Amino acid sequence: MPSSSLHSPAGDMDGDPTLAFYQDVLETLTQADIPFLVGGAYALSYYTAVVRPTKDLDLFIRRHDAERIGETLRHAGYTMETPYPHWLAKVRANGDLVDLIFSSGNGIAEVDDAWLEHAPKAAVLGVPVLICPVEETIWSKAFIMERERYDGADIVHLLRACSDRIDWHRLLRRFSFHWRVLLSHLTLFGFVYPAHRNMIPSWLMVELLDRLRQEALAQPTGQPICAGTLLSREQYLVDVEEQGYRDARIHPLGNMSEGETAIWTEAISRKQ
Structure with missing residues (x-):
């Protein structure tokens, strides 16, 4: 089971201005009663106990809350910019960074009300917060396959740690017609952990493989x-x-x- 209280993957808070900045942002948004979720390395640690250093704090927000969040944080003395209007804003203070994420770089994983409805509660840096649901964490990480970054190992660890609590039907709905991406990660899970293949529901693998079979028998149509x-x-x-x-x-x-x-x-x- 995940821990109910998290500290920074970077270490002890005492005397650390970066962690103090993160904590203040969390407290400021909480006091303003603006919904947000903690993701990134903190969420990975929450679900899997895999702890690693992080260069920023990832907060997931609904797009329509971004303007209010910006006003709140600017009033608190921070600067905010939106370099990528389709998915990401950044809050800065003395070289430190908090990412405000409302979608994904490919535009698919839009943060909606369901993220908040299914989010577990925890304490991050001593502040009560919501953690990104494991289903949405998997969904958003599944498409990250750059030359310099691939989140497949994170997904495999999430599947192993949370297989008994994942809402598999909801996860499948999240991938929608991108189900092949989900199948690729589930297939790799069985490769990485052959003794734990039964952690993935058999009905789900059968469903996805049946879709693959049907596509293999059909002729592709449409433009390239x-x-x-x-x-x-x-x-x-x-x-x-x-x-x-x-x-x-x-x-x-x-x-x-x-x-x-x-x-x-x-x-x-x-x-x-």
Whole structure:
């Protein structure tokens, strides 16, 4: 079972200005009664007891709460910017950073009311908070497959630690027509932990494999589409920029505009 009280993966709070900043942001938003969830390394530690250093604090918020959160934190003396309007804002203080996340870099994992409804409660840095639900944590991490970052190990650890508490039907609904991505991670789980394959419900594997079988027997139709851009913002640019494939991130296929993908692509050189 997860711990009900978390400290920073970076260590002891005493005399640490970064952790004091994180704590103050959590307390400020809590006192303002603005809903938010803690994710990132803190959520991973909560569910799996895997503790690792983190360079920032990830808070997940609903998009329509962003303006109010910005006003609240600016009143508290912090600066806030929104470099990527389709998914992320940043709060800064003396070189330290809190990410305010309302979607995902590919535009898929939008934070909605269900994130809050299914969130467990814990204490982070001594502040009572909500933790991102394990289902949404898996969903948002599942698409991170960059050359420099792949969250597959996080997902495998989450599956092992939480298999008995995951709402598998809700997780399947979250992936919707991106179910192949879910199947890929569930398949890898069985490879990583062959003695624990039964942690994944058999009905779910049968359902996904039946979908795969049906697709294998059917002829693909429609225009060439590259969904690789949902997994990596960089590694499939050649497909959509030079080889004539439609970008699965862009309306009406996805949730992003051409302008948003351009901003996200331009940031590759800065590794942001």
